[in-house]
Amino acid sequence: MAANVRNVPYFTWAGWRCRRFFNTQGVSTEMFLHLTIYLLFGVFLGVVSAEDRQLVHSVEVVGSSGMMASRARSLLVTRPGMSIDSLMIKQDMKRLLKGYQEIGYWQASVQFPEVHHHTGRVVFRVDSGEVTRIGRVVLEGNPHVSKDSLMSVITAGLGAPLVSARLENDLMEMLALYSNAGYPYCAIDPSVNLLPGQDSVTVKYAFTEGPFVRIDAIRFEGNRVTRKDILLREMRVKEGEPYIQSRIDRGMKHLRKLSFLMEVDDPVLEEEKDGSTTLVVTLREAPSGRLEGGIGYAPDTGEAGLTGLFALEFDNFQGSARSGKVLWGRQGRSTSHLGLSYLEPWVLGSPVSAGIILAMQQRPSYNEHRIDAFAELSLAPGTGLRMGGYYEEVRPDSTGERVVFGSRVRGLEGQVEYDGRDEPFNPRHGVRTSARVSWGHVSSDRTRRDRTEVQGHLDTFLPMGRRWVSALSLHAAAVSQSDDVPLEARLRLGGTKTIRGQREEAFLGTEAVWGNLEWRYILGRRSRVFLFLDAGVVNDPVESGKSRWLTPLGFGGGIRAISGLGTLGLDYGLGKGEGPGQGKIHVRMVNEF
Known part of the structure; x- marks a missing residue:
């Protein structure tokens, strides 16, 4: 019959705790010794592999003509002093490629880097190619806002680099233009015809203008003391006028500056059963x-x-x-x-x-x-x-x-x-x-x-x-x-x-x-x-x-x-x-x- 674990001597606090745990589980001394040997062998392999792992001593980005080398290196996670990790290097390749695309180099390519294990040198090679530029801008579905008005707010126009941040900014500007024209439900679907090997693209904006909105009524919620006519006066927006986002935003700023209002939430448009539109403003009054x-x-x-x-x-x-x-x-x-x-x-x-x-x-x-x-x-x-x-x-x-x-x-x-x-x-x-x-x-x-x-x-x-x-x-x-x-x-x-x-x-x-x-x-x-x-x-x-x-x-x-x-x-x-x-x-x- 195998001896109980409690008969095996242990001289550390951790050993005493392990012995007490295994004893309560009914584990024999022989099984406990096997588990201990496997654990020590696993720790030994981990230590040996850590000692043999090569460290990165230098990181280089070669061929980064469209971007400063220091900027390119800042996109990488691999740094000197870190262990050479192939998975991390693959992720760095994606980061480099995304970084080039963000500044307009959509034809850029990144080769798998050269890894010199003996010297710890990691070299990324980049072919940036030519800057991808916008050759044509197409606007569709915008009968209520003229093309000239929309083009006046577009910064990524003809000849400009294809930069996603600028396209997103142009989308926001065009949506603001529609919101200030009475179309707050306007949606824009952009598309870019980007083909391999082409340095010029067509950017297309498809508009879904939505209905023209008129503010039929304004409802304030949370005003237990302040009269509605006072809030309308301070807001400086009248019932029955077209929805103009800039006037709504300015009205919210006026309300939020009032000392007797503690909080003013962003307004919400609600469509009533009769088809009318109500602007709902929720607020919280401060003690007067x-x-x-x-x-x-x-x-x-x-x-x-x-x-x-x-x-x-x-x-x-x-x-x-x-x-x-x-x-x-x-x-x-x-x-x-x-x-x-x-x-x-x-x-x-x-x-x-x-x-x-x-x-x-x-x-x-x-x-x-x-x-x-x-x-x-x-x-x-x-x-x-x-x-x-x-x-x-x-x-x-x-x-x-x-x-x-x-x-x-x-x-x-x-x-x-x-x-x-x-x-x-x-x-x-x-x-x-x-x-x-x-x-x-x-x-x-x-x-x-x-x-x-x-x-x-x-x-x-x-x-x-x-x-x-x-x-x-x-x-x-x-x-x-x-x-x-x-x-x-x-x-x-x-x-x-x-x-x-x-x-x-x-x-x-x-x-x-x-x-x-x-x-x-x-x-x-x-x-x-x-x-x-x-x-x-x-x-x-x-x-x-x-x-x-x-x-x-x-x-x-x-x-x-x-x-x-x-x-x-x-x-x-x-x-x-x-x-x-x-x-x-x-x-x-x-x-x-």
Whole structure:
């Protein structure tokens, strides 16, 4: 009777595991030893064959007259240092041939390469032949779109190389031409008469135009608050007009730029039972109201301390696209502001919006009141122009009569902006930029003078991986006056909106350049963590004709996360030369409803 496997000694953990397994299967010692010998013999053969396998030392492509040798070699998988593999070499021959066809050499041939086993040299020989060119283009079945119109968008025309990528691009251009003529169901069947030995071919496009489509109705799905007439107005496509793809695409861009729409799907054409055509647009609305509260803290050294913010905003009041905002903030012990704004869209049925802003500032030594009235014109999706006027009045209090002089400013201002971000809250790519110019006439009991202010802003977003995004913002501003710029008109830097890690409005000047760099990790649609570095240069006039340049710097990190109460924001920043105990903390909560 054969001895049980457990009686055979094994000195390794792996052997003990194998012995336990075979024991449970009822395998005898003799059978186990045979299996072990076969396994060791197989491993030995694998090692010997690996040692005898020849490695590739060099790869050459000879005769690649139509393509640079380096480009031809880049198409190959066989590389120096790899084992010589006949199957892989055959696949490389197909890759070379396809590479030549992609640039117009359809008569090219690739010979089986020379493999020098002793030297490890692999040589591919290519006969590229002549470039295959298009000798004739035939269009059939296109009665509703002229031949001249179609030929105007064809890049692979007479005499052009036969390149498949260019043919595919021409197909897309011709389909777009039909879609913009009211034929979205058009189909094109291309064919190429390619014969061996011929360097000239005929390309034939057979059109099936399909029916002419008119948009009889537009149906929005998912708009629980926003009225249909508001969406039609913003989309700028009317029911009953012909289907024109470019207008539909532009309308989708307009809708996707609306702040009160979170998502807008691509439109779908549906044919009704009565034969009419309906354009269906599915969307998801964003909450139309936002309540924001924030509090900040900086170690108290004089003017600093607690800061606060409260804002109530409506983006889509009662589904009418009207918006308004109430804002109150406290920047320090003696500084606070209150703001009211309202925007009426599409005044008199035109793409012009009218707005008004009321602002009141309380600062050490004076109070400031300002009213802005403006009109906004939407030039294109994401692009707008604003023109308006303002009135501003500065009144010193009893402590500032010798520091700040009362004044009144009447002025005009203009602004142009462009928003090309893929989405507003957590953009992964795109650019947003704006430029503003204002001119005002300053009058007081003492003098009358002119004041000019210019500002420019640029935000760029660049994806650095699946979840990493680099966000860079650059800003520049300057204010000038016929005499010295007074304290109340100077630029103010420092705090959460300009240079984080510094105290709110800690730096005053007449010229400033600053930048904000963030390294973001996207956690979700509305969540992220980030590190930031903010820096700037400020020209601070100390007296007439003299100035000093200040270089504020701040760095830190923060998080934006969705919680049960809303979107939570937490920032922690340090200024240049400060320790952890001197950091500024800002907490913000945004609740949408």
